[in-house]
Amino acid sequence: MPRVFNWQIGREMDYPYEGSRPKRQFAAVFDTNKCIACQTCSLACKGAWTSGRGQEYMFWNNVESKPYGYFPLGWDVKLLEQLGVREQTGPVYDGKTIFESAPGGERILGYLPDESDWAHVNIGEDDSGGVGIERGAHFQMPHLQWMFYLARICNHCTYPGCLAACPRQSIYKRPEDGVVLLDQTRCRGYRECVKGCPYKKVFYNPVTRVSEKCIGCYPRIEEGNISTCMAACIGKIRMQGWISPPDQAREDSPVDFLVHVRKVAKPLYPQFGTEPNVYYVPPVHVPPAFLAQMFGAGAEDAKAVYQRAFDDKDLLAVLTLFGSTPRIVHRFKREGEVVLGFDETGAEVARVPMFEPTILRPFEDVARGVYRHNTT
Amino acid sequence: MRRILLALVLLTIPGVAPAQESAGPPGLVMAKVAGKGPIRETKAFEGAALATVAVMPQLVATPHQPSPAVRTIEVRAVRNADHAAILLEWEDDSADWRTAVDGFGDMVAVAFPSLAGTTPAPFMGNPGARVEILQWRADWQSDLERGPLSVHELYPNAYAADFHHEDHLPEASANAFRGAAGAGNPMAERKRHSAVQDLMAEGFGSLTPRATQSAEGQGRHDGRRWHVVITRPLAADGDSAASLEPGVATSIAFAVWNGSQGEVGARKGWASWIPLEVTR
Numbered sequence: 001m002p003r004v005f006n007w008q009i010g011r012e013m014d015y016p017y018e019g020s021r022p023k024r025q026f027a028a029v030f031d032t033n034k035c036i037a038c039q040t041c042s043l044a045c046k047g048a049w050t051s052g053r054g055q056e057y058m059f060w061n062n063v064e065s066k067p068y069g070y071f072p073l074g075w076d077v078k079l080l081e082q083l084g085v086r087e088q089t090g091p092v093y094d095g096k097t098i099f100e101s102a103p104g105g106e107r108i109l110g111y112l113p114d115e116s117d118w119a120h121v122n123i124g125e126d127d128s129g130g131v132g133i134e135r136g137a138h139f140q141m142p143h144l145q146w147m148f149y150l151a152r153i154c155n156h157c158t159y160p161g162c163l164a165a166c167p168r169q170s171i172y173k174r175p176e177d178g179v180v181l182l183d184q185t186r187c188r189g190y191r192e193c194v195k196g197c198p199y200k201k202v203f204y205n206p207v208t209r210v211s212e213k214c215i216g217c218y219p220r221i222e223e224g225n226i227s228t229c230m231a232a233c234i235g236k237i238r239m240q241g242w243i244s245p246p247d248q249a250r251e252d253s254p255v256d257f258l259v260h261v262r263k264v265a266k267p268l269y270p271q272f273g274t275e276p277n278v279y280y281v282p283p284v285h286v287p288p289a290f291l292a293q294m295f296g297a298g299a300e301d302a303k304a305v306y307q308r309a310f311d312d313k314d315l316l317a318v319l320t321l322f323g324s325t326p327r328i329v330h331r332f333k334r335e336g337e338v339v340l341g342f343d344e345t346g347a348e349v350a351r352v353p354m355f356e357p358t359i360l361r362p363f364e365d366v367a368r369g370v371y372r373h374n375t376t
Numbered sequence: 377m378r379r380i381l382l383a384l385v386l387l388t389i390p391g392v393a394p395a396q397e398s399a400g401p402p403g404l405v406m407a408k409v410a411g412k413g414p415i416r417e418t419k420a421f422e423g424a425a426l427a428t429v430a431v432m433p434q435l436v437a438t439p440h441q442p443s444p445a446v447r448t449i450e451v452r453a454v455r456n457a458d459h460a461a462i463l464l465e466w467e468d469d470s471a472d473w474r475t476a477v478d479g480f481g482d483m484v485a486v487a488f489p490s491l492a493g494t495t496p497a498p499f500m501g502n503p504g505a506r507v508e509i510l511q512w513r514a515d516w517q518s519d520l521e522r523g524p525l526s527v528h529e530l531y532p533n534a535y536a537a538d539f540h541h542e543d544h545l546p547e548a549s550a551n552a553f554r555g556a557a558g559a560g561n562p563m564a565e566r567k568r569h570s571a572v573q574d575l576m577a578e579g580f581g582s583l584t585p586r587a588t589q590s591a592e593g594q595g596r597h598d599g600r601r602w603h604v605v606i607t608r609p610l611a612a613d614g615d616s617a618a619s620l621e622p623g624v625a626t627s628i629a630f631a632v633w634n635g636s637q638g639e640v641g642a643r644k645g646w647a648s649w650i651p652l653e654v655t656r
Contacts, residue, residue: 052553054534056527105440112638116480119534167437167642168581184556187476188583189563190641192439206476206530208556208564209515 004159007246008296014100016107016164022178023123026156026216027243027255027267028230031281031322034237035304037063037125037149044232047155054207056120060214061229063151067290068371069124072117075200076269078132079356080293082109085273088297097273098161098198108165111197118203148283151237153229154201154214154266154275156180162213165196178277179216187211198272224343225326236323242330243277252331254318254341262315264305266295281306313337316354325350391589403651404591404628405439406453406460406620414592415461415609417453423604424463429493429565433646435471436499437580444645445634449484449488460620461607462486464630471597478529481515482595484604488618489651490576492626499649500577507629508618509583510606512593514635517571519615528609539616551564562589569593572606576616580642586614611655620654628652 002011004019032287045061061362062071070076079098086095128147156173160180163171170186171193173179182193187210193202194211202213217227223232226240241255249260258279259266265279282291282299284307291299309315317339320331327349329341334354341350361372407424409415429449433440445468452463464484487507489496496505518525520558527536542550542558550560557566561586562573573591577583590613595604612619619627627649633639 038650051541052555053542054431054527058536105435105438105442107438112478115476117532168583183387184559185561187556187561187563188641192641198461205555205564207524207527207553208561209475210561210563212555 002148004020006097006159006273006275008275009094009097009273010091010265013097013159014272015159016099020175021158021245022173022175024176024242025158025178025244025277026221026240027178027259027277027279028153028238028240029255029281031237031319032148032150032283033281034235034322035063035149035151036235037151038234039063039122040227040232041151041238042121042235045214047219048228049193050212051327053209054205055203055212056202057121058205058212060201060203061109061151061153062121063149064122065125065127065147066150066286066294067129067147069122069150069294070097070103070234071123072113072120072200073120073123075113076294078111079109079198080269080271082111083271088271088292091270091297093273093296095271097271098196099273100158101166107167108160108161110165112191112195113200118304120320127358138181146286148286149266150280152199152201152268153227153278154180154216155199155274155278156214156216157162157277158275159231160271161196161274162193162212163196165192166190167192173216174315175219177216178354179218179221180213181215182211184193184210184212190213192248198269198274199276220325224328226328233323239318239322240328242328243279250331252333254321254332255331257314257318263298264302264315266299268300270293270296274340294360313354315369320352320354324352386651388633389603403468403653404451404453406455406652406654408622409454409456410495412457412459414459415456415595416605416607418463418603418605419598420461421454421463422451424454425504427451427650428537429650431555431585431630431632431647434642435459435648437642439642441639441643441645444632445639445644446632449630449647450624451628451630453611454618454621458610459607460610460654461605462578462628463604464606464632464634466602467600468597468602468634469513469600470634470636471602473514474525474530475515475635480511480600480633480638481518481642482635483640484595484606484607485509485514485634486600487577487629488620488629489632490616490618491654492619492621492624493650495627498629499580501584504578506576506578506616508586508616509577510572510591510593510594512572512604512606513574513612514595515555515572516568517567517574517593517595519566524568566632574617585613585616588615588617590617618629623656624652624654626652626654 001014004015050058064272098109128145229239230238249256263270317334331342337354343349377474450465472482487509490506501507542553557564569590572591574586574589574591591608593606610620631646
């Protein structure tokens with residue numbers, strides 16, 4: 001069994017294929033503190049790709065509430081239960097990944113969801129947990145409720161579970177951009193990939209009888225544009241770009257800066273071991289234990305860095321760049337209190353002031369002989 | 377002499393003979409019957425010798441199937457002037473016709489070496505030694521008999537719109553909305569021509585549909601058992617089709633899946649090569 005290096009868990013691990021990093025790796029950072037679950041991203045993706053027969057139940061992009069929402073039902077808690085409890089205080093995950101925990105005769109640890117698990121995409125919407133998450137809440141005093149929205153797409157993992165699980169090698173990872181694709185002519189509908197993806201982002205189509213998944217909007221990426229779900233985001237919570245391995249991080253790449261330099265964006269359930277490439281700024285109001293399980297070690301530090309953003313001009317600059325252009329930003333530059341984004345050719349694609357100009361008007365408008373009131 | 381005669385008489389009484397594998401030689405003999413054209417009826421096999429095939433766990437390629445749902449297959453074979461046919465019967469108390477989001481259809485398959493006289497690895501061949509595989513699928517037969525099931529029929533309570541772009545566009549543009557069907561994957565074909573898929577392989581993971589699909593088949597479930605006939609022209613049509621020339625000695629291997637037990641792909645019961653004789 002080949003060994004590959006997974007920087008998110010800080011060690012080598014088993015994987016059925018030799019490790020190989022793509023020339024560039026599709027990646028994104030989602031700021032959970034900004035998501036309002038308007039579902040524009042979900043519907044943008046659905047309109048673009050999953051309006052066909054058999055695709056009705058699929059949401060290649062979905063937004064679920066945490067702690068009590070999941071699509072499909074219980075996808076994360078079921079796998080976490082199979083994987084078992086592990087402590088992690090440092091950068092190295094000393095538990096087993098889903099590849100290392102594969103039962104005898106299996107390629108990967110996973111499960112195939114029941115049909116009905118897919119039936120309600122937004123189950124648990126806005127259900128909040130109290131501290132300790134023992135039960136859903138109606139009312140509890142003192143007031144310590146929390147919930148947040150977790151927007152999810154295929155993570156185009158470096159070591160995909162779906163790719164490892166397929167006995168026919170019907171799934172491949174593109175060397176030019178790291179996008180993971182399921183060959184629609186090669187698939188025979190065994191659904192090992194549906195079982196093997198820890199994030200349950202491969203979907204079986206009961207009409208075509210093969211499986212499908214997020215394609216990263218690769219036709220858009222090939223033209224230097226961000227994916228549909230990223231472009232549609234009204235709340236500007238998403239920054240798409242390219243991620244480098246930590247030892248090759250570029251300070252002027254927005255995603256590298258957030259993930260490797262400021263370490264304010266974290267992978268989703270890194271303990272599964274697939275090295276997912278969609279990163280999250282953790283929600284600041286959620287208890288540490290929950291965040292440690294979901295985003296790994298360093299989630300608390302990430303929160304602290306994020307909450308100091310106002311005083312950290314470069315971090316504030318990158319955060320301001322979110323949602324500012326439909327083009328992929330390869331490089332950013334802060335000039336005073338304006339941030340610029342550049343595409344692959346070096347052309348400027350975004351120029352955003354970091355602060356709204358503020359004008360203070362006196363209460364009395366002498367010229368007009370009236371008073372200004374702060375009413376809305 | 378009298379004791380020999382008595383023993384012979386006793387042996388003709390069913391149940392008296394010592395327990396042994398059911399009738400005939402260790403392999404499969406493809407008996408000759410009259411007529412021509414595809415053979416579809418189980419009664420065509422009445423005169424054919426039975427071979428009882430023991431089904432083994434699949435422990436060679438992951439994911440394994442350590443305890444297959446089906447333990448034996450009863451096989452008979454006949455040929456007429458221009459077609460060969462295999463009758464496969466096995467116990468399965470649920471007929472799984474439907475492949476949906478968490479279910480699989482029942483299937484059975486036979487394999488022949490593409491080149492008579494060769495013995496490829498029994499694991500669907502090996503690189504350099506090709507096999508032809510004929511796979512009967514209950515879900516494809518259901519498509520043939522009652523048309524492909526729509527989302528409304530599969531999931532009566534699901535929200536499924538009635539408007540589809542593909543119904544209102546010329547074919548070339550409609551293909552973009554049809555997923556694997558638009559890409560030409562036979563798994564997704566709406567208009568089926570056969571319940572049997574005609575494939576070739578050189579080892580696990582290399583299964584590929586043949587360009588020419590020459591096999592047909594039909595299955596009937598009687599409440600306890602499947603009775604499936606797979607038929608194919610005797611003559612090979614090139615493109616890795618196995619030669620089933622009368623008089624030639626070749627081999628046949630088997631695989632079987634019980635869909636409601638989660639069997640699909642590598643999770644199957646299978647049986648290695650047994651000799652196949654195509655009667656002159």
